[in-house]
Amino acid sequence: MIKRWNQILSILMILAFLGGWTGISLAGKDEEGNADGAISLADVLSGTPISLPEALDEALSRRPALHDFQHQVEAQKDVVGEARSSYMPQLSASYQNIYGNSFLGVFLFPGFQYFDLDILTVTLNQNIYDFGRTSSQVKQARMAKNVAQSALNKEVLDLRQDVTVSYLTLLMAQHALKSAFSGVRDARHHLSEAEARLSAGVGIRLDVTQARVNLETALLQRIRAINDFRTAQIELSRSIGIKRNPHYVAREISLDRFKRAIRLEADIRLAYRQRPDLQQIEATVREGEARLANAKSQNWPSINGIGQYFMSSIPGQALGITYMPNYPFSTFNIGGVVNVPIFEGGLISHQVHEARSRLASTNDQLSEAKLRVAAEVREAALNVRAALQRWSEARTAFESARENDRLVEKSFKVGTARSVDVVDAETSLRQAREDLIQARYDWAIQMIRYRHSLGDMSMNLPVR
Incomplete structure (x- = not known):
């Protein structure tokens, strides 16, 4: 009992010190100087509702980097036209x-x-x-256009992952915020019961003190949840391409839409075919082949x-x-x-050797990229499976914590449990609820990253 009392005093001293920095005191004031229950969840969640398809559409129309790659593709199309003009x-x-x-x-x-x-x-x-000189120039220009198109596709793929992860992070922060407000409500209810028992002469002051400590802890957790929510709003605005912060509020979405069966070896082969970065290097290889053919044609x-x-x-x-x-x-x-051509001072032979060396270098880059892609797919699959296991364990832990909280609360009302037992049960329930929310959305985010590693972000999203 003396050890428990020392722990409570230590927590009270820490909270009193933090009160000068956070605007919270043991009297129950929140970050706005109001009573601890004055701030409402509706006030914090007020903002512009947005769905995931809307966020993706906004990002695709706003992001400057995407426009840059689109202009590069258009420029390469004109280069193809320039090369084909030699036929006319x-x-x-x-x-x-x-x-x-x-x-x-x-x-x-x-x-x-x-x-x-x-x-x-x-x-x-x-x-x-001209012994294939013009045709090789046209092919080289076409492959350069394919390189630019693959770079654009990769930028779109990365953008879709960026926006989707930011959206799910905001949605996770919203659920964590609701959980934090629920924790404050439960802590306040327990404090009311402890004060009522003390007034009725069936409780002790230590129970009230512990209940106040529990409430202050819940309030601190709520402050962190609000800050995480605001930070997630800023990050979503950044991923969409908006400089100002319109305070978006994410609409609910079924996480089953992100689910995908994992067939590792087949998925690695799929990634070889779909990954835009691999397609970009493959187009560069074909461009190098056309450059080599063009260099050889100079001899004719x-x-x-x-x-x-x-x-x-x-x-x-x-x-x-x-x-x-x-x-x-x-x-x-x-x-x-x-x-x-009779004598060019070795110019043509040097051009042929240069083109052949660059082609060999690009083929080596392609082989290295395939090794990297296979490792990324395997690592992403491991992360998905680990996240799924954490989600399963978090569900079990939450159910146990909720049942434990119900039993302890019931025992406290009949006087067979102490206030410290209630505080411990509520603390465990809050932590289990947070872990469940985080594990649930972490699984969805890891699944998004797995899809990204395959080059497949075609999710079954609802239409705007």
Whole structure:
């Protein structure tokens, strides 16, 4: 009994010290200076309701990083168009006007000129055959676009995980907040009973003191729950992409929607096919193959067809020749051009060796990434199973704590249990309730991370 009394005195001294920092005193004041029951759960939970699909839609439309990747994909599409333009004929036109005279002609013979030329040239070029040079450039551009698209898909996958985890964390904080308010209510009820027993002469002052300590502990726990709730609101706003904090309140959602059967080896193969980061590296490998083919094609000749239309006008009097026609005349040319690389100072061979080394490096990166993905899937599966076991144990512990609290409360009313027994039972029940809430949502969060490790965030969510 002396040891128990010393423990109670120690708790009272600690709470009295914390009272100067938290705004709570043994008289029962909360963080706003009101009586300990003045703040209501409805006041704290007041805010803008939001569902998970709404949060995901908002994030997909707001996050700047997502827009960045979308612009990169659009830019790569234009690069593909640039490469494909080499298949098309190239048409160009030029016009020249050339006037010539001599120094003496200007000053000694006014009005004399010996040259006045107008030339219009229209040229048509067509790539006929280049031994795969253009096709490899087009393939390289396509693979670069696929790399950008895979990077965008990875950003979307990461964003969906980020928002979903933040949403579930907020929902968990809301349930913990309700549990904290319930704990304050139970502690206040026990304090009322202890004070009533003391007034009736069937209780002792120690019971009242212990009940007050129990109430202060519950109030401190409520402060932590409110702070966790506000922090979760800020984190959800951040994950959505909102600078200000609109004080979102998460709507309830069935956690069974996140459930997924774990078939480890099959899921690892699924991750190899679905993970955007692996798809990004695979597209980089194919891009490297196209780059190597393009480098090799530089060793081969290229054949181009060319057609030209030429029209000019040379006034006859300009040259002093009376029989020169004074009207435009034209001609056209059709031919072909064969370009054969003979010596490039080793440029092409170095480009081939560089492309081959980069391709080998990318293949090594792909192999390393597959090892990492397999490890991530296995680790995520272990976390899901451990979370499921904690949830099961937490349910059992909560049921036992609730039954123990009911029996101790009943015994206290008939005088067969002490106040300290009630305090211990209520403390155990509060802790068991917190553990159950945390274990329940931790399982859901670990399941979300397992889905993310597979590259599969397609959950059966309700429509907005």
